[in-house]
Amino acid sequence: MWELPLRRLSRRALRDEFAPNAPGPGASAAGEGARYYQEGGTWEEDRTLWKNSSLSIAWIIAAVMTVIALGAIVSLVSLAPLKTFEPYMIVVDKSSGFVEVKRPMAEGALSQDEAVTMFNVVRYVKARETYDPKALKDNFDLAQLLSTGDAARDLTDIFSPANPKNPIKLLGATMEVAVSVKSVTFPNQRTALVRFGTDEKSASNIIHRDWVALVRFRYSGSPMSNQMRFDNPLGFQTTEYRRDQETVPTAAGADK
Template identity: 30%
Template sequence: MFKRNPKKLNEQERAEIYDKNKKMAELTAPERKQLDADKSVHLSAIAGFQRDRVSEQRRMMWIGFGFGGIGIVAAGAMAVALAFLTPLKEVKPYIAEVDQVTGQVNIVSAVGEDKIKLTYQSLIDASNLANFVVERESYDWNSIQNSLDQVKLRSTPSVYESMRRFIVESPNSPLVLLAKDKVMKVGITSKPIVDSNKGVGTVRFYKAVTDGSGKPIPGYPITHWQATITFDYEHKLRTDDDYINNPLGFNVTSYRVDQESQK
């Protein structure tokens, strides 16, 4: 094959080609107008995108402020609620005594509302102790089983068992000595002395043997006694009747009786 030598252009031809290309590259008026319109749309789209981004950032910022404000309000409400629920510290005066031998400090009494509370507790304790002594020491053929049941409901097993053995097994049992026609009447002679803090009390009482109508029987002198009792309120209640008859769980843990000499 033969190589074909390219034709060399002179200056005039080059100028003509340049002018021709230049005219082809130049935009017509309609084309330039369309290009300007497209450029305007593009710039508007960019500006709108930027505005949307700024608006979204502002919206998220306000949402954050809103949740933060809610958190602050909730924390404040919780603090106020805790303040109302937490009792204020206050100084409560008590009267105390010091044992000069042992140095032990004991609360004798309180002042104000606490004094009222201690007074109520002492009254409840005294009532429970007095009623227990009456049930424990009385005798009536027709109600002895009820007395046993009441003592059992208000004492430890060992305290109850002591009474049961005396009634059922002892030769000195009132079942033997008093039988069906005599009654052992018990009366409280003075207000029981109670230390509610220690769970200790003493009850003074008398015993009198009477007939069924309550008339004293000759030959049976009235005797005087003192019961020393320790107690708590931890008796296990099992039935509805238990809760009705001993709602606080009064429980005698030890019981001793000493006869008092009368001058």
Template identity: 30%
Template sequence: MALFKREVSEASQEILKKSMDFESNVISMVKRSERRAWIVAIGSMVLTLMLGGAIAYMLPLKEKVPYLVTVDLKRSTSTVSPLRDNVAATGIYASEALNRSHVARFVQAREGYDYDTINEHDWEYVASMSNDQVKGLFVQQFDGTANSPEKKWGRNTAIRVKVNSIVFNGLDEERGARPTGATVRFEKWKFDKTNGRSEYLSSHVATMSYEYKTNLKMSDHLRLRNPLGFQVTSFRVDDEFNAPVFKAGQPDKGVPLLTEDEGVMHRGADAPDAPSAVVPASAQPAQPSLPALPGAPATPAPGQ
């Protein structure tokens, strides 16, 4: 048997060892690759289950809200309102509600007229909510001539302002930009105090820019009218091209003459829970008071 034994050279042993090491490395790589594949598969399954659970959790939150589009053919205006079962659940941003309230109040006070309340209501709103330039243009209307409101309308006729729409300018919700102005479409109605009838006069578009000045210094009496320092920096009124189809002086049967809420609004009743504002030490010059309306009793200053 010794005759068949062959001695393996060192070179052959080295080659055999390398081949065995190669096979071992290949098997090890296959096992590692298989392990990584299982890890990825299990991770994908877990992620898929998590995403499926999140979608199933959010499905009940998805709600289809129908919208009602109302078109007023007389005034060429339209409103879009969501239809909800619970009206009280409808939310509105506080800043948007405040802006709409301030804009509507200013336009109604600036363009309306009532001999009995103009000194104690309209003039105070305009004085506290406008800068000197805008306020000066308002004062120029009451120059005592035949075209001035107190001469033209007198005591028994009032001009009511009906705001149809308010569109804010400069608003960018994605960038967080606040509105810097508004475009207001409104109508003027002549209200006869002797018989309680309202007649349509004209339609207009008001373009205004405004800002909030928290450090604006004013009297406590005017601060109750404008607690947040709303200031109109420019104001312009143009005629509305898409005017109502009814003629001037013709009553509009689709609009109530004067509701109880409108009466309170035009009388200038303040909200009982109006917020107060603190004027810092570095306040701007105080707002000058408006002159008394010619022919009307002057409003006594606070504390007199």
């Protein structure tokens, strides 16, 4: 009763197992497994390649940042000798309120040229503004030597006999005017601002005045005599001179 179905099942199983071109369930499972492992291997290779490339990029970035950091350190070390401390002193004038910053003269051709020009400017202002009856001619001749153009004409007009404000007429032979220069600044290469004070001395009192003078100058290579070269070897010439009073005059006793 049960033999025929069993026999039929056995023949079908044998036919499926021994059929040469008919893939069975085992072959299908094997193909799926092979494809799964193949895809898994490809994914692992991709992950490995991505990891290696990421490490390479990270090392490149680290190397670049290291080079930049070393360059910054070298730059800072090279700039260290340039760091200097320059002491200076601030002086406030009690009468005019002018603030002056005093610094030491720096080395170099420019500062030396500026010092020479400052010397010539101060020399000119003192020769022009000082009034000493005993040295009147010497001061006038020096100021005239260092002047040209409008500055020379103005100086001649001041000491002209026709001028009622001629210092000789106003001050006479007994009074004196002493000059003290406070500061010299250069707004540009051909202009100087000079702040100075004058003390007008008489037998009874001293009158102090504060001034600011605008001095325009140049250096001339025009021929001049040896005597003029002795007093003005560089050919310094003031082309324009103007002074303005800064404060109200103050008077004090002659004994102070």
